[in-house]
Structures are given as structure tokens and as C-alpha cells.
Amino acid sequence: MGASQREKKQGHPKRLEDRLTGIPGIEAVHERVAAWQADTGRAPGGAHVHAMLLGLRRFEAINIAYGEAAGDGALDEVAARIVHFAGEELDGPWQLARAGGGAFVLVASEACSRERWQLVADQMADLIARPISVPTGVLRLSPRIALIRAVDGESVESMLDRLSHALEQASGQHGGRLAWADGEVTPPGRSSAQLEADLLGAIDRDEIEILFQPQFSLADDSLTGAEALARWVHPELxxxxxxxxxxxxxxxDHVAPLSRHIARKALWAACEWPGKLRLSINVTPADLAFGSYVRQMLDLVRESGFPPRQLTLEVTEQALISDVTLAAQMMAEFSAQGIRIALDDFGAGFCNFRYLKVLPMHYLKLDRSMIEGVTSDKRDVAVLRAIVAMAKALDLEVIAEGIEDEAHRDVAAREGCAYYQGFLRAQPMSGAKFLKLAGA
Incomplete structure (x- = not known):
């Protein structure tokens, strides 16, 4: 990533925090943008201030239909999804703020084109629109997003004013969910259909790159393996x-071929690793909905020659919402072959503990949000301690994600986590660099 993880993290001053979501108020955007504009030397590579205003259409109806507790929970989940998404997708520093009601503002100092910012917003809308499980049912939100690429020196007030008008436009459209602020038009370039067509040939052109995020033992900092991450190196974007x-x-309709391609490249690369390093591969909701996914994945493992007992499949709660029974059956088949299963991003959403009861899990992988406050907040430490105790009672090992400094590492080790990954020791890297790190 272009900026250090510490630079990219949001500022969370207590006086600004929204009591519900833990996200700062709009004042945080004013402060962050002012800092970017004042520091002319901190944005190399043509970084520019971009912003988006996200609103949830007819959010009031959720409170009426499901109760205010469900509405509050949905807002908390939306905030967590945006934070997680921004941390993964944005290269430069960013700031998320709560704008009141069901609205959030995301600003970023990002070196990207207008078209790329629109692609980010489109993906954000897809993420927010995915089902949210609450105690009273499953919610489906309808996000609308207004976009802006700020004029040099433009005030935050001006940006927010233009974004508000654009969001009103988007909210009044049937089917349309993105709108650029007044004075700007949807950027010319590749349409969604063209991007889909590009992807169909991306595998053949070898544009899908596999990076590896190293994982370490908390006992002695020894390298234990890596998580495979996919990136598309688009020739234009x-x-x-x-x-x-x-x-x-x-x-x-290309998830299955893409998933197979990523798994194949990761498995073949991992065959060169020395010792008994583990490879972790992410499983998508579409994978679990694909009837022959287990058979095809097991075929890939056999063809590659990578030991099944050194493979971990990481599954998020989001992937489990649609059919927990089917997911349990598929995981049991993998487990019978020696493949281990990790529940990924634990703590980022509603944490349905039923999954831990009915699914054959081996690891609990904590979301970075579960680690961020443990050096300064006793309640955060208490929550971490309780989760680790529960995991040990269920014979699960805990992996801490997002470890960025020694203080976080020390707390995770003290409280009984087994493994960790994060920028403290290593950023995602190419297969060649990982081999060098592994001493091969």
C-alpha cells in the first residue's frame, strides 16, 4: 500500500465519536481534509482529495419494521463494512465520519482517476447491499452514494453541499445508486459491461496477481505461513x-473460474515453500453456493501436490448467511481431507456464535477492529480475553489480524492468541519475496 497503515488509520478522538457506531462525527472530516490541504508535501504521486456521501434509502422503515435495536445494529454493521473495505482497497490516507441518520462520509487523499473512484463507490454499494443478519431477521439495505473529486482548495462545506445535492438526485432515481456532484459528470471510460469483458480475458493475459500476507507465531515470531490475496492489475485502471x-x-458470472485460477496460482506457488508453512485461501459466498466447489478445490490440491494438512480455507460470516447447513456439509468434507477451516473477520459483524457451534472450525481469525483498542481500553481487552477463552474451550486457535505495532502484538500474545499477521512484521508481498522471507 502507498501509505503506512498508521497514516491510513482513522483518527478516533473521543470527543468526536458517535456513541452508536464508534465512528467520528463530521468534524473529523474537516480536520483531516484541512491537514491534507495544509501539508503540500505529504501527497506524492498526484494524490487528490476524493469524497463520497453514502445514504441508506428508506432507512426509517427498518426501525419501524424490525425495531430500533435492529436499525442500530445495521448502522454498526455498515460502519464496520466501510472501515474494513477502505482499509483493504485504498492506498492513501482516508477518514470515515458519521453524517447523522443513515449517512456516512468517506474522504480520501488518493492518487486515482475519477473512473477508479466510481469503481470504488460501486463496490462499496455492493458490499453494503449484502444481507445483514440481526436477531429479528435478515436486513437488505439500499445504499445510494454521491461522489466528488474536490476542486483544489475546495472547502469541506462546499464539498458536503455538493454531495448532499447529488445524493438527493441519486435517492430519487429508480435503479440508479451513484451520482456525481454538480459540476462533474460520470467519467468517460470503461463501463461495467466493458470491465466484465476485460475480466473474461484477464486470466488468459495473466493480469491476476497473487500476493502473500505473511503470518507469524506469537510465541516466537517464527514464520508460519501466508494468506493468499488476489489483485487485478488492469492495463488502464x-x-x-x-x-x-x-x-x-x-x-x-465468472466467480468460479476466477476462484479456481486464484487457488491454482496460490497452491502452485506454495509448493515451493520450505518446511511446513501453511497456505490460507479465502472462500467467497459464491464459492459455497457452487455445487461442485468442494470437488474442484480438492482436485486442485491433488494436482498441485500441496499437502492438504498445510492448507487453511478462510470463510467469513457473510459467506455463511445464505445456507449454514450446506456450508457445514462442505466444510466437513474439507476437514475430512485434513484441510483446516478458519472463521475470518470475526468481530467485524454480528458474530453469530451459532456458527462456532455447528461448523467444523479450527481457527478463529479476529478482525483488526478487535485489536485496535486493546492498548488503551480495558473493555477492549476484556472482550478479547473472553473471545480467546471461548475459542480455547472450543479447541480453536486464535489468529490476530491487523497487528501494526509491538504494543498490539504484546497484548495479543499475553491474552493467548496463537498467530498474527499485519504490517508490524510484513506487508503483502509477491511470491518471490515471500520465498526469500521464508529462507528458500
Whole structure:
């Protein structure tokens, strides 16, 4: 990533925090943009201030139909999804703020084209529109997003005013969910259909790059393996993260070939690793909905020659919402072959503990949000301690994600986590660099 993880993290001053979501108020956007505009030397590579205003259409109806507790929970989940998405997809520093009601503002100092910013917003809308499980049912939100590429020196007030008008436009459209602020038009370039067509040939052109995020033991900092991450190196748009990549693949009905391609490249690369390093591969909701996914994945493992007992499949709660029973059956088949299963991003959403009861899990992978406050907040430490105790009672090992400094690492180790990954020790890297790190 272009900026250090510490630079990219949001500022969360207590006086600005929204009591519900933990996200700062709009004052945080004023402060962050002012800092970017004042520091002319901190934005190399043509970085520019971009912003988006996200609103949830007819959000009031959720409170009426499901109750205010469900509405509050949905807002908390939306905030968590945006934070996680921004951390994964944006290269430069960014700031998320709550704008009141069901609205959020995201600003970023990002070196990207207007077209790329629109692609980010489109992916964000897809992410927010995915089902949200609440105690009273499953919610489906309808996000609308207004976009802006700020004029040099433009005030935050001006940006927010233009974004508000654009969001009103988007909210009044049937089927349309994105709108550019007044004075700007939807950027010319590749349409969604063209991007889908591009993706169909991306595998053959070898544009899908596999990076590896190293994982380490908390006991002695020894290298234990790596998580495989996919990136699309588009010849015109540049790097497209995994989230946007799979959204485009879903629209093109191309998830299965893409998933197989990523797994194949990762498995073949991991065959060169020394010792008994583990490979982790992410499983998407579309994978679990694909009837022959287990058979095809097991075929790839056999063809590659990578030991099944050194493979971990990481599954998010989002992937489990549609059919937990089917997911359990598929995971049991993998487990019978020695493949291990991790519940990924634990703590980022509603944490349905039923999954831990009915699914054959081996690892609990904590979302970075579960680690961020443990050095300064006793309640955060108490939550971490309780989760680790629960995991141990269920014979699950805990992996801490997003470890960025020694203080976080020390707390995770003290509280009983087994493994960690994060920028403290290593950023995502190419297969060749990972081999060098592994001493091969």
C-alpha cells in the first residue's frame, strides 16, 4: 500500500465519536481534509482529495419494521463494512465520519482517476447491499452514494453541499445508486459491461496477481505461513483490489473460474515453500453456493501436490448467511481431507456464535477492529480475553489480524492468541519475496 497503515488509520478522538457506531462525527472530516490541504508535501504521486456521501434509502422503515435495536445494529454493521473495505482497497490516507441518520462520509487523499473512484463507490454499494443478519431477521439495505473529486482548495462545506445535492438526485432515481456532484459528470471510460469483458480475458493475459500476507507465531515470531490475496492489475485502471475484482466477477458470472485460477496460482506457488508453512485461501459466498466447489478445490490440491494438512480455507460470516447447513456439509468434507477451516473477520459483524457451534472450525481469525483498542481500553481487552477463552474451550486457535505495532502484538500474545499477521512484521508481498522471507 502507498501509505503506512498508521497514516491510513482513522483518527478516533473521543470527543468526536458517535456513541452508536464508534465512528467520528463530521468534524473529523474537516480536520483531516484541512491537514491534507495544509501539508503540500505529504501527497506524492498526484494524490487528490476524493469524497463520497453514502445514504441508506428508506432507512426509517427498518426501525419501524424490525425495531430500533435492529436499525442500530445495521448502522454498526455498515460502519464496520466501510472501515474494513477502505482499509483493504485504498492506498492513501482516508477518514470515515458519521453524517447523522443513515449517512456516512468517506474522504480520501488518493492518487486515482475519477473512473477508479466510481469503481470504488460501486463496490462499496455492493458490499453494503449484502444481507445483514440481526436477531429479528435478515436486513437488505439500499445504499445510494454521491461522489466528488474536490476542486483544489475546495472547502469541506462546499464539498458536503455538493454531495448532499447529488445524493438527493441519486435517492430519487429508480435503479440508479451513484451520482456525481454538480459540476462533474460520470467519467468517460470503461463501463461495467466493458470491465466484465476485460475480466473474461484477464486470466488468459495473466493480469491476476497473487500476493502473500505473511503470518507469524506469537510465541516466537517464527514464520508460519501466508494468506493468499488476489489483485487485478488492469492495463488502464491499475490495481483493482479483491473486493472489486469479485464484484465484477459476480456480474460476469465468472466467480468460479476466477476462484479456481486464484487457488491454482496460490497452491502452485506454495509448493515451493520450505518446511511446513501453511497456505490460507479465502472462500467467497459464491464459492459455497457452487455445487461442485468442494470437488474442484480438492482436485486442485491433488494436482498441485500441496499437502492438504498445510492448507487453511478462510470463510467469513457473510459467506455463511445464505445456507449454514450446506456450508457445514462442505466444510466437513474439507476437514475430512485434513484441510483446516478458519472463521475470518470475526468481530467485524454480528458474530453469530451459532456458527462456532455447528461448523467444523479450527481457527478463529479476529478482525483488526478487535485489536485496535486493546492498548488503551480495558473493555477492549476484556472482550478479547473472553473471545480467546471461548475459542480455547472450543479447541480453536486464535489468529490476530491487523497487528501494526509491538504494543498490539504484546497484548495479543499475553491474552493467548496463537498467530498474527499485519504490517508490524510484513506487508503483502509477491511470491518471490515471500520465498526469500521464508529462507528458500
Amino acid at each position: 491499475g490495481r483493482i483490489g479483491a473486493g472489486a475484482l469479485f464484484t465484477i466477477a459476480e456480474r460476469a
